[in-house]
Amino acid sequence: MTLQELIEELGGNLVQGDPEWMVEGVNAPEKATAFDLAFADSDAAVTAAFASNAGVVVLKPGAVKEYPRGKCIIESDQPKLWFAKAARLAKKHIHIAGIAHSAVVAPDAKVDPGVVVGPCAVIGSHVTIGDGTLIDAGVVLGDGVKIGEHCHIHPRVVIYPGTTIGTRVVVHAGAVLGADGFGYVRDSVTGEHTQFPQQGTLTIEDDVEIGANSTIDRGALEATRIRRGVKIDNLVHVGHNCDIGENVILVALTGISGSCTVGKGAVLAGQVGMGDHAHVGPGVILGGQSGVFSGKTITNDGRRPGTVMFGTPARPLKQVLREQAVLSKLANEARPVGKDKTPEGGDGPG
Structure with a gap:
């Protein structure tokens, strides 16, 4: 250019x-x-x-x-x-539009002439794929999947039936979108578990990027929604019925349980965990390995913008550091004489 x-x-x-x-x-x-x-x-x-x-x-x-x-x-x-x-x-795009001979495309699928479909990809019935989208080798698109324009679906991605993907979405290798959520009903008499219906949908809005081997479940009876501009790292899991707000960042190994919400512009660092029905407010920053208990809400209300929350349960980082300093001081004061330190006046070994 x-x-x-x-x-x-x-x-x-x-x-x-x-x-x-x-x-x-x-x-x-x-x-x-x-x-x-x-x-x-x-x-x-x-x-x-x-x-x-x-x-x-x-x-x-x-x-x-x-x-x-x-x-x-x-x-x-x-x-x-x-x-x-x-x-x-x-960036130069050298891909030539067309469908590889080894790809399997349902007769009623609507694949724009400007789409690239790689070797061994499988395109199900009533799938719609927009202009300029690249479907790489080994991708599986279930029945009724809708993918917008100028997306890139990398190799071996599996997208379950009924999932909708917007424009300019990138999904990296091995990701699984729209699988059943992990929801079961326990029989209080026998202890057996029966799956709660997982028949909802998954919607990925425009300009989302999803990292390699990440998984996002469809809703149980309603929808899971990943809103515009969300960026998801590798090995992230988002459970059923979640609503992830615009421009949220989810870093590697984050796990979000079912029916959670994450507000616009929030950042969840590596290995953050959220229990079911938990809520993270707009702009909240959760440091690595932080945890939000089931049903709890974390917000920036009353705090300065950019305040980092940390620990389990997640709370302001400065508070965590003060708590650790107090615990360290208490531990030192409680240390028995002769165990980890030399008594006063002693010369130590030798």
């Missing part, structure tokens, strides 16, 4: 250079070529980018007073974000 095309899509201001300069990709300064874009969001990064071979540098307005000759300079209030979006636009 040309710089002018990128600016028309992303905004920004070209303060030096040729608007017709071709951008073939993005790169780190030390690896960049004349047709690569680099970004700089600090003084050190500016120095590195200007000393590199990168033909284009994006940085904050007023970051420097003079620009080196021979480089195209773009100013943006958020250079790292501009760089990330430019990377997606400049």
Whole structure:
């Protein structure tokens, strides 16, 4: 793409250079070529980018007073974000639309002519796939699945019947979407467990990314919903009937039980666990290995934005650190003389 095309899509201001300069990709300064874009969001990064071979540098307005000759300079209030979006636009797609000979596609499936279907993929009855979507090798789409435009479903993904996926969604290898939720009714007499009906749906909205080997269950009687812009890491599980709000981040090994909600913009770090019917409010940040008990609600009400919650049960990190300091002090005071420390006046061994 040309710089002018990128600016028309992303905004920004070209303060030096040729608007017709071709951008073939993005790169780190030390690896960049004349047709690569680099970004700089600090003084050190500016120095590195200007000393590199990168033909284009994006940085904050007023970051420097003079620009080196021979480089195209773009100013943006958020250079790292501009760089990330430019990377997606400049990325070359070499896939040729069409259906592999070994793929199995139901006669009544509606596959847009601009779709790529890889080897050994299975497309069920009444499936709909929008223009520009890539279905990689070994993907299985159950009956009635709907996938929007410009999605990328990586190899060996399994999407259960009735699941709906929006536009520009990326699902990485091995993910399973729309499986039955883990819901059972126990017979109080015999102790046997009978599955509660798992006949709801799963909806993945636009611009969602789902990591490798993650799983999201469909609703029991209603719907599980992953809202626009959610980013899910590898090995995450979201249970049935959950509602994950816009632009939420779920980091690896997070587990969310059934009927939970996570508010817009919240961040759940690695190995966070939520019990069933728990609620995390908008903008809440849960540190790694934090826990939310079943039925409990965690919010930022009365706290400063950006407050990190930590521990089980999750509470403000500063509170946890104070508690640990007190416990450590108590433990030291209770340590028996002669066990872990030398009595006063003693010279110790030897």
